[in-house]
Amino acid sequence: MSISLVLLIVMAVMYACGIFLLLERSMTRVLLGFLLVGNATNLLILIMGGEAGLAPIVGNGVTAEEMSDPLPQALILTAIVITFAVSAFLMALIYRSWRIEQDDDLDDDAADVAMRDGVSGIASETMDTSESDTEFGIRAEAAVSTARDLERSDELAAAEAANSVVAKPVTQKSGSGEDPR
Amino acid sequence: MIALIIAFAAVSLLLLPLTHRLGRSVFLVAALVPAAAFIYTLGQGATVLGGTVVAERYAWVPQLDLAVSVRLDPLSWALSLVVAGVGTLVLLYCARYFHHDEAHLGRFAATLLAFAGAMYGLVLADDVYLLFVFWEATSVLSYLLIGHYTERKASRGAALQALLVTTLGGLAMLVGLVMLATETGTSSLSAIVAADHEGALAITAMLLVLVGALSKSAIFPFHFWLPAAMAAPTPVSAYLHAAAMVKAGIYLIARMAPGFAEVPLWRETLVILGVFTMLLGGWTALKQTDLKLVLAHGTVSQLGFLTIVIGFGSRDTALAGLALLLAHALFKSTLFLVVGIIDHRAGTRDLRRLSGLGREAPRLAIIAALALLSMAGLPPLAGFVAKEAVFTSLLEEATAGAALGWVALIGVTLGSILTVAYSARFFWGAFFSKRDVETVRPVDENIDFLFAPAVLAVSGLVLGIFPAVMDVSAAAYSESFPPGSGESYHLALWHGLEPALAFSAATLVLGAALFMLRGRRIAQNGSLGRFSAAAGYGRVMGAIDRTAARTTGLTQRGSLPFYLGVILSMLVGTVGLAAILNRSWPTDIRLWDFPAQLAIGLVMIIASLAATRATKRFQAVVLVGVTGLGMSALFALSGAPDLALTQILVETMTLVAFVLVLRRLPARLGVQNGSGHRVVRAIIAIAVGTLMAVVAVVATGARTALPISLAWPKLAYEQGHGSNTVNVALVDLRGWDTMGELSVVIAAATGVASLIFLRSRTETAVRPTRTTTFTKIRATLESPTASGRGSWLLAGRTLDARNRSILLEVVVRLIFHSLMVLSIYLLFAGHNAPGGGFAAGLVAGLAFAARYLAGGREELAAATPLDAGKLLGAGLTLAVGTALVPLFFGVDALTSTWVSGHVWLFGELEFVTSTIFDIGVYFVVIGLALDVLRSLGSEVDRQQEEDLAVKS
Numbered sequence A: 001m002s003i004s005l006v007l008l009i010v011m012a013v014m015y016a017c018g019i020f021l022l023l024e025r026s027m028t029r030v031l032l033g034f035l036l037v038g039n040a041t042n043l044l045i046l047i048m049g050g051e052a053g054l055a056p057i058v059g060n061g062v063t064a065e066e067m068s069d070p071l072p073q074a075l076i077l078t079a080i081v082i083t084f085a086v087s088a089f090l091m092a093l094i095y096r097s098w099r100i101e102q103d104d105d106l107d108d109d110a111a112d113v114a115m116r117d118g119v120s121g122i123a124s125e126t127m128d129t130s131e132s133d134t135e136f137g138i139r140a141e142a143a144v145s146t147a148r149d150l151e152r153s154d155e156l157a158a159a160e161a162a163n164s165v166v167a168k169p170v171t172q173k174s175g176s177g178e179d180p181r
Numbered sequence B: 001m002i003a004l005i006i007a008f009a010a011v012s013l014l015l016l017p018l019t020h021r022l023g024r025s026v027f028l029v030a031a032l033v034p035a036a037a038f039i040y041t042l043g044q045g046a047t048v049l050g051g052t053v054v055a056e057r058y059a060w061v062p063q064l065d066l067a068v069s070v071r072l073d074p075l076s077w078a079l080s081l082v083v084a085g086v087g088t089l090v091l092l093y094c095a096r097y098f099h100h101d102e103a104h105l106g107r108f109a110a111t112l113l114a115f116a117g118a119m120y121g122l123v124l125a126d127d128v129y130l131l132f133v134f135w136e137a138t139s140v141l142s143y144l145l146i147g148h149y150t151e152r153k154a155s156r157g158a159a160l161q162a163l164l165v166t167t168l169g170g171l172a173m174l175v176g177l178v179m180l181a182t183e184t185g186t187s188s189l190s191a192i193v194a195a196d197h198e199g200a201l202a203i204t205a206m207l208l209v210l211v212g213a214l215s216k217s218a219i220f221p222f223h224f225w226l227p228a229a230m231a232a233p234t235p236v237s238a239y240l241h242a243a244a245m246v247k248a249g250i251y252l253i254a255r256m257a258p259g260f261a262e263v264p265l266w267r268e269t270l271v272i273l274g275v276f277t278m279l280l281g282g283w284t285a286l287k288q289t290d291l292k293l294v295l296a297h298g299t300v301s302q303l304g305f306l307t308i309v310i311g312f313g314s315r316d317t318a319l320a321g322l323a324l325l326l327a328h329a330l331f332k333s334t335l336f337l338v339v340g341i342i343d344h345r346a347g348t349r350d351l352r353r354l355s356g357l358g359r360e361a362p363r364l365a366i367i368a369a370l371a372l373l374s375m376a377g378l379p380p381l382a383g384f385v386a387k388e389a390v391f392t393s394l395l396e397e398a399t400a401g402a403a404l405g406w407v408a409l410i411g412v413t414l415g416s417i418l419t420v421a422y423s424a425r426f427f428w429g430a431f432f433s434k435r436d437v438e439t440v441r442p443v444d445e446n447i448d449f450l451f452a453p454a455v456l457a458v459s460g461l462v463l464g465i466f467p468a469v470m471d472v473s474a475a476a477y478s479e480s481f482p483p484g485s486g487e488s489y490h491l492a493l494w495h496g497l498e499p500a501l502a503f504s505a506a507t508l509v510l511g512a513a514l515f516m517l518r519g520r521r522i523a524q525n526g527s528l529g530r531f532s533a534a535a536g537y538g539r540v541m542g543a544i545d546r547t548a549a550r551t552t553g554l555t556q557r558g559s560l561p562f563y564l565g566v567i568l569s570m571l572v573g574t575v576g577l578a579a580i581l582n583r584s585w586p587t588d589i590r591l592w593d594f595p596a597q598l599a600i601g602l603v604m605i606i607a608s609l610a611a612t613r614a615t616k617r618f619q620a621v622v623l624v625g626v627t628g629l630g631m632s633a634l635f636a637l638s639g640a641p642d643l644a645l646t647q648i649l650v651e652t653m654t655l656v657a658f659v660l661v662l663r664r665l666p667a668r669l670g671v672q673n674g675s676g677h678r679v680v681r682a683i684i685a686i687a688v689g690t691l692m693a694v695v696a697v698v699a700t701g702a703r704t705a706l707p708i709s710l711a712w713p714k715l716a717y718e719q720g721h722g723s724n725t726v727n728v729a730l731v732d733l734r735g736w737d738t739m740g741e742l743s744v745v746i747a748a749a750t751g752v753a754s755l756i757f758l759r760s761r762t763e764t765a766v767r768p769t770r771t772t773t774f775t776k777i778r779a780t781l782e783s784p785t786a787s788g789r790g791s792w793l794l795a796g797r798t799l800d801a802r803n804r805s806i807l808l809e810v811v812v813r814l815i816f817h818s819l820m821v822l823s824i825y826l827l828f829a830g831h832n833a834p835g836g837g838f839a840a841g842l843v844a845g846l847a848f849a850a851r852y853l854a855g856g857r858e859e860l861a862a863a864t865p866l867d868a869g870k871l872l873g874a875g876l877t878l879a880v881g882t883a884l885v886p887l888f889f890g891v892d893a894l895t896s897t898w899v900s901g902h903v904w905l906f907g908e909l910e911f912v913t914s915t916i917f918d919i920g921v922y923f924v925v926i927g928l929a930l931d932v933l934r935s936l937g938s939e940v941d942r943q944q945e946e947d948l949a950v951k952s
Helices: A004-022 A025-046 A070-101 A110-118 A149-168 B002-043 B045-050 B075-096 B105-124 B128-146 B153-184 B189-194 B199-216 B224-229 B234-242 B245-262 B266-285 B291-312 B317-344 B363-376 B382-399 B403-431 B447-465 B468-478 B498-518 B533-555 B558-578 B596-614 B617-635 B641-662 B675-703 B708-718 B725-733 B735-757 B769-784 B806-829 B838-863 B868-888 B914-951
Strands: B054-061 B066-072 B896-901 B907-912
Touching: A004 A025, A004 B498, A004 B596, A004 B617, A004 B675, A004 B914, A025 A070, A025 B617, A025 B675, A070 B708, A070 B725, A070 B735, A070 B838, A070 B914, A110 B533, B002 B045, B002 B075, B002 B105, B002 B868, B045 B075, B045 B468, B066 B075, B066 B105, B066 B128, B075 B105, B075 B234, B075 B245, B075 B317, B075 B447, B075 B468, B105 B128, B105 B224, B105 B234, B105 B245, B128 B153, B128 B189, B128 B199, B128 B224, B128 B234, B128 B245, B153 B189, B153 B199, B153 B224, B153 B533, B189 B245, B199 B245, B199 B266, B224 B234, B224 B291, B234 B245, B234 B291, B234 B317, B245 B266, B245 B291, B245 B317, B266 B403, B291 B317, B291 B403, B317 B363, B317 B382, B317 B403, B317 B447, B317 B468, B363 B382, B363 B403, B363 B447, B382 B403, B382 B447, B382 B468, B382 B498, B382 B868, B403 B498, B533 B708, B533 B735, B558 B675, B596 B617, B617 B641, B641 B725, B641 B838, B641 B914, B708 B725, B725 B735, B725 B838, B725 B914, B735 B868, B735 B914, B769 B838, B806 B838, B806 B914, B838 B914, B868 B914
Parallel strands: none
Antiparallel strands: B054 B066, B896 B907
C-alpha cells in the first residue's frame, strides 16, 4: 500500500506540537495539546484507510473498490465526538480549578512531594512485645488481685500511642508509631 | 461429603443473624454441623478401614480439568474425625467461654465454623487445586480468628504475621503443586503421590510443597508465628493451634510421604528441621511464665516431633506418627481449653500469679493431669502408646543402618525429656500452691464448662487403654507404605520389656530431673533476642516498608508532566525499537492524493506550530481550531462527507464551549509554565511525532490482505438497508462500538455537569426546571419596569439591555426552527446520505447554543424541552432497547429489520429499525450539548453574578 507524504508530515507535526503542549503545566495548554493529538490520531486512522476515493455511499454505480475505506471513517466519526465530550470535561475541570484556586496550573501533588522529600513515611504495624497474659483480667469470675484491667490498659495504650504521634508528628523512621489508618 | 462442606459454609452464614437472637448459645447451633460430620465419618469407618475409598466428584471447570473431588481414605478418615470431633467440642466450649455481651460474637462464631468447614474440606480434598483453595481459606479465616480482638495491637500484629508467613508458604506450595500436576499430568493428589518422582524438577516441586507444609505447621524457620498467634481467643488456639490448622502441614506430609519418602532430600529436610524445632520449642517452653505460651512453644516442639516421625516415611513410623497425631490433638486441645478455663476464672494465665488452684478446682486439675500425662508419655494414656511406637520404629530404622534414624531417635529422646519437664512445669505452675503468692479465691466449678476438655482428656485415656481403636486406622494408613523387613508393628499398651520401654523410662526420669533443676525457674520476661526468627521477621517487614516508601518517593514524583514524559519516552523506546527491527516497508510513497492536500496541510502545520507559541488563550484556541477545520477540509476531499460534516460541527461547538470557559479566565497564558524543561519537552515531542510517522509507514507497509470493509457497502445495503455505509456501520454493523461510545459521552456529560453544579461536598445547585423558568420569564414580561423594546426571543427582556443584541436575537429567531428541521432531516436522511444521529445532534445542539448566546440562560431553559440528564437517559434507553428487542424475536442483538409502505403526501417510504438506534444517538448528543451549555454557560453565568454580588 502506498502512503501520502503530505498527510504523514502534517500528522507528525500535529503529534509533536500536541505532545509539546501536553507536557506543559498550564491546563489550558494541556487541553489544546489534547485536541491536537486527537486530530493527529484521526489523521493517522485516515492514512491507514489508504488512498482517498469516492464517498462510501452506495448507488450511482460506484463500486466498493472505488470508495474510500468506510471502516476508518466510522472509527474517526466516533473519535471526533468522544474528543469533544472529553474536552468539554477538561474545560469543566479547568473552570473548576480556576474557581477554587484562581489558577489553572497543574501543581505537583503535595502528598507525593512530601513522600519524595522523605518528610512523610510509612508507619508499619509493629508487634507488641509486652504480651497480655489474659483475655478476661478483672472481668473473670474470681480474678486474682493482680489481674489486669484490660479496658483500662487498652485505653492507656491508645493514649500513649496518641501521645507519641503528637510528640513526633511526622516520622520517617518506619516501625514506630501507630498506623494512621 | 461435598454436601457437608456446603453445610459448613451455609450454616456459618446463618449464624450471623442468629446471634442477635441467641447470644452466645449460637455456638450450640454451630456445633451441630461438625457433629454431623463426625457422625457421618464415624459411619463410614467400617467401609474406609475395610479398604474401600469413598470418593465424590463434581466437575467444576471441566475445560481445565478442575474438579471438586473429595476422597475418604484411612488418613483422611482419621483427620476428619479429629477436625470434626475437636471442632464440635470447641464450639460447645465457646458457648460457655464468651460473655453474653462479647463484641462481634456473631462474626467470631461464623468464622470459626467456616474455618472448621475449610479444614474438613482440606483433609478430604483430592484435587491439588481444591486442596490449595481450602488451604488458603484456612489461612484467611485464621487471620480473622487470631485478630478477633481487633482493638488490641498485639492481636492485629499476630494475625498479620500468621497470615503473611502461612500465605508465603502457601504460594510456594502452589508453585510446587502446579509443577507436580504438570509433570504427572493429573491434578489428583492421590494420583500424584502414586506416580514416580525422579529428577531435579520433582525434587524442586517437592521442596516447594514442603515450604508450604512447614510454614503452616510452624516448623523452623517458620515457627515464630505460632507463639505470637496466642493473642487469639483461647478456643481458637485450642482448635487452630493444637488440633486443626497446624496439623494441615503434617497432614500434607503424611499424605505425600508414601510417594516421596524415598525422594532425595525429603527425609533429610524433614528429620533435621523437625529435630531442631522439637528441641528449640521444648527448651523455650520451659522458660515461659504464661501458661498459654508454655503450651504454644510446646506445640511447636510437638509439631517438630510429628514432622520427624511422619516425615521419616517408613511403614512403622507412619503408624506411630498417625497415632501420635491423634494423641497430640486430644491432649493439646484439652490443655488449651484448661488454660482458657483458668483464665476465665482467675483473670490471668501467669503461673507467677496462680497459687492453690489445684485444691480449689480438683476436677480441672484431674483433667489437666490426664492430658499432661499423655503428653509426657506415661501409661496408660494414648501419648504413651504412641511414643512407644515411635521409639520402637525409629530404633529399628537406626539399627538397620540408617544414619538419619539415629539423628531422629536421639532428637526425639532429647525432645521427650524436655516435654516431660515442661509438662511438669505446666502442672506445677497452674495448680500448685506457691509461697508468697496469693491463693486463688474459691468458686464453684462449672460442670458444663468442663465438659469439652473432660471428653477430650478421657478420650486420651480410652485410646490408651484400648489402643486397638487407634491401631486400626493407623495400620490402614501405614499399608500405603512398602512393607518393612520384619513383622509390622501394632499399637499396644504393653509390648513386654522392650528397648522402647527403657527409652520411655529414661525420658521420664531425666525429664523429672530437668524439671527439678530448671522447671521452676522464673526467667526474666523472655526477650526474643536479636537473632531470633521473630526479630528477623520484624526486620524483613520493616525493610519492606522502607523500600516501599523509598520506591514510592522515587517513582511517584507527583508531577503530571514528569509521568507523561516517562510514559512517552517508554513509548518511543519500545515501539521505536520494534519499528527499527521492522522489515516490511511500503512499496511506494506518493506525494499527495490531490494537490489541495499540500495547501491544506501547510495551513495546518503553520497553525499547529503557532499554537505552541501562542501567548493568549483565545489565540491558541483559534489556531487549534484551524487544524480542526483543516481536518474537515481533508475529509471532505478524501471522500468522507460524514466526517467533514461532523468535524466542522464539532469544531464550532468546541469553540462555543471554549469561549464560555475562557471568559472567566485571564486572557494571557501563564508564561512560566514548565519553561524549565523546554528543550527536553521539545525533544520528547519531536521524537513522538517522528515515531508516529514511522508507525504509520510501517503499519501501511504491513498490510497485505484486502480490507474487510470492502464487503461493507454490500452488507450495509442488503442487510442494513442503507446506502450510507459509514452510518449503517455506526448504527448497525458495528452498533456495539457505538453503544460503548454513547456510554463515554454520557459519562463525560455527567462529569461536566457534576463539576460545575457541585458547590460543596454535599450541596449541589438546584437546576432550574422549565416551569419555574416560564414563571420567571412571564413575571419579567409583565413587570412595569420591563424595557419598551420589543422582544424577538422569549427571554429577551430578561436580559440587561446592555447585554442584548437585537441583531443576534432576530437572526436566532429566524434560524432556530430551520436548524431544528435541518437536524431532523439529517437524522433521517443519514441512513442513505451524509448525516446521521451524530451530525443531527450537533446541529440541534448548535441551535440551542444560538438560543443561549442570544437570550441568556432563561432562554436556554425555556427552549429546552427536556432536562439534559433525561435526554441522555432516553437516548441510551433507545439505543439499548434497539439492541435488546431483537433478542425477544430469537435473533442476535442489534439485528435490524425494516418496514416500507406508502405514506400520504410523502409517497413510498422505508423505515429501518436501526434508525431508532440513531435517534438514541441523536438524543445523547443533544444531551451532551445541553449539558455543556447549561453548565459552562448558564451555571457559570449565575456563579459570575453571584461573585459580583459578593464583591459589591
